[in-house]
Amino acid sequence: MPRTWGGYAAGASAFDPHHFAVWGRQAAQVKNEIYAQVAERKPDLLLVGLGFNDLGWVVDNPEGTIASMRTLVSEARAANPNIKLALANVPQRTRLGANPNLPANTDRYNTLLAASIPSWSTSQSPVALVDWRGNYACGPDGCPDGYDGLHPNARGEFKIAQAFQRTLVNNFRIGTSVPAIPTTIPARPTPVPRNVVVEPGPQGLKVTWDAVFGAHGYTVRSRLVGSANWGESRAAANRHDTLSGHGLKWEYQVRTDNGDTGDQKSAWTSPTAPVVASPTAPPGPFPIVTRATSTGFDITWGQTVGAVERFGVIYWDQDDPGAFLGSVGIRGQAAHIDGLEVGHRYLVWVSSWDTSGGGGVPNPGRPVLVGGGTPAAPSGLKAVVIDASSVKLDWNKSTDAAGYRVWVRNLGNGDEEHVSPENIMDTTWGVGFLVAGAMNYEFCVTAINGALESAKTTCTRPVRS
Template identity: 40%
Template sequence: MGRSKRLIGIALTAALAVVAVSAAPAAAAPAARIMVVGDSISQGAEGDFTWRYRIASHLVAAADFVGPWTGTHVLPADHTDQSSSHHGAYRAGIGFDGANLAQWGWQMHQAKAVIGGNVATHDPDYLLVELGFNDLGWGVSDAAGLLADFEHFVAAARAAKPGIRIAVANVPHRTPLDVNPGLPALITQYNALLAARVPELSTATSPIVLADVDGPFDEYTDAYDGLHPNVRGEHVIAKAFADRIAGGFGLGGAYGPVPASLPADLTPAAPATITAVPVGDKVRVSWAHSFGATGYEFWKRDTTTQGTWAKGVFDIGADSWTDDWLPAGHGFEYRVRPVRGTATVGGYSPVAAAVARPMPNVPNVAATGNPGRPWTITISWGAVAEADDYHVYSAPGCDLNVPAPSAFTEQQWGLGGKTSWTQELVFEQCRNYKVVASRYGGLGSLTAATTVRAYPVRS
């Protein structure tokens, strides 16, 4: 090869190298690290898609969700377990990067104390904050106090990461509550304060934008209980955040309209099994977990009195309940029905039966006449630990045979913890007595009760 050809070859090789380098794909921008900070509206209940899933599906690879928790809230097995749960499943068939800092029942007043540590640990670039309903609804803070807590929250987050970007939602109104008639006005007041304060708190280094959730969220059509989002409400909240971070931060694009065709809201199935076991003077009722239930109607009836089914005043927030204040010796039947907020109710479970522990026999029953009080008989007895009352029965007769239980009539009750009672004006030659203990209106056995006989002293 001649010198000119060698030079041409070298030049061609260099040119191809340049083309190859130029043709290499540009490195993908790192995904934005997002931490959702919220309460039950954001954590979601077992079986929810959650608005977190909806916005994650919208942002796709542009976002990496971070935080200490991953699951939805699921009812505990035992009603005495008040600890928060983050192990609930989402709607069947979905999976996503669900890391978050959202917890059922959470308040801004609580979150402000831990946000700095969580920002330092999980290093989010963006915070999507949905908090405040529980502060106002539970009387933790008034509107001004909640705003002050949000300012504290922002300061703590910025101390951990000065360039943090924050999208904060206002508080959605809920359907009216008779127990808190002033709540709507309080929410409106806070939302106005927040809207005015956000631009003042925002800086070039750490911008803050307001996501208007309250405006588009219709508590009558977008919630399954007047507050927590249903399948439509999840889209409404996701859209409020997505459109705001797209416009305010350039993160992602517009969400688009809420879909017209949506999956059906979840209806929890009836528990397949239920048991009722006496425990002391109570009955512990347990049932199989119903997926997606946010509580259970608790139904029972007293079979001893042939009572009708009655529903408990409150729904049970667990897969069990210990029934108390039961009349001793009465039989009961139980059944439960799962609910999901106030919008959907599942079917009844099977029926379980149990008998409340009967009262023991009253010990040391005695009846005596008193020469100092003619025509009277004093009946005394030993205390029964579980008794809240005693009932005294008597029957006439001086035969060697004890009168049948049907011959005894009730003479006195309402004695509380007393262990004696004196009957006046006893004119028979002799009288037979029985004493039975009671608990919550349930009596001991008259048939098994000890019979004593007394002879009144004549004047």
């Protein structure tokens, strides 16, 4: 949903909430939503800056993104036949290792958009191009107009506004001139955060501090007391949660982080006093049962201890590099998750939420392969001794497998097989702490897809390398 709070500066009037500008949106999404927005809000003119996320997140190719934009124009006109549209092309950004074709795809889309707009435009409903790309200094090898390799810094914000204003003046006769970019642009304030507080939180510890007006975000670094090394993570708001077991002592530092360069980061706060982790939210429920469907998965779960306000189902695409976690809150003990990528494997967890403002430590369910059935039994299992109490296992990938389980039997005392607690995603695994000696065990593997499980491989004893 659009952000409708905040302001231009501390003490200034609030931002006009009558807009449909949302970070992270795609033309592929908005094309299905624009009719309702135009019908309700009744605008005369649409200013559209979409398409980067379709290409950058590999949602679609340039041709598919053009098709989405064409549909967006048609849907807007269906709600208002006289609507005017200013469509921006897509900026370049610094290189993304996970999407090496992005620069070429960006150029291809921009070429297609410039060629398409004249045929989309009519006298009743004119469409004009906004040259965001040409007015914005950002590319594969550097981004002086961005603070993170893409998103605009203060100068970049002026550049984007100028690109739109040029189209408004030249194509729609709104205004008579295009303002120049100011020669001096105030730097974004980047003070050291104040009033850092560490206290028990849903997952272990909760860290909060006074919000810095206009900050793009913060960096939080944390370490166990006694450790020499800090771990760092990004926080979009003035709160950070640490997932930690009971009794561990942590300390923290925080800084304001407004971009990639050193002058956009504040100094660190002084280290906090050590605080002992004590999770306040209930642990995740058990048992958790997952079943793949043709377009997602079904999931059910049992109870947990303590009062639960709702449960959180968390899922993560393992076959899409850079994929974000998905989550949905559920009151009840079952959910149907839809709209996932067919043929992709997803890790799944369920967390328990109370009224304290966060979810507790989640419990995992079995991974699922969307659209898959019962997997075939793995083949080619090999076990090789690493040392006196460790073995390395390798096997061949199974059709329809979302993951695997390793079974271990102690041949020396006749113990029954026990299964590894982990959901294994790869076709290799190390087994340690074989106290009876590595050569005195045998190993089997099964493939899983949620609740569905294959037969075991032929069990094997290890060989020395």
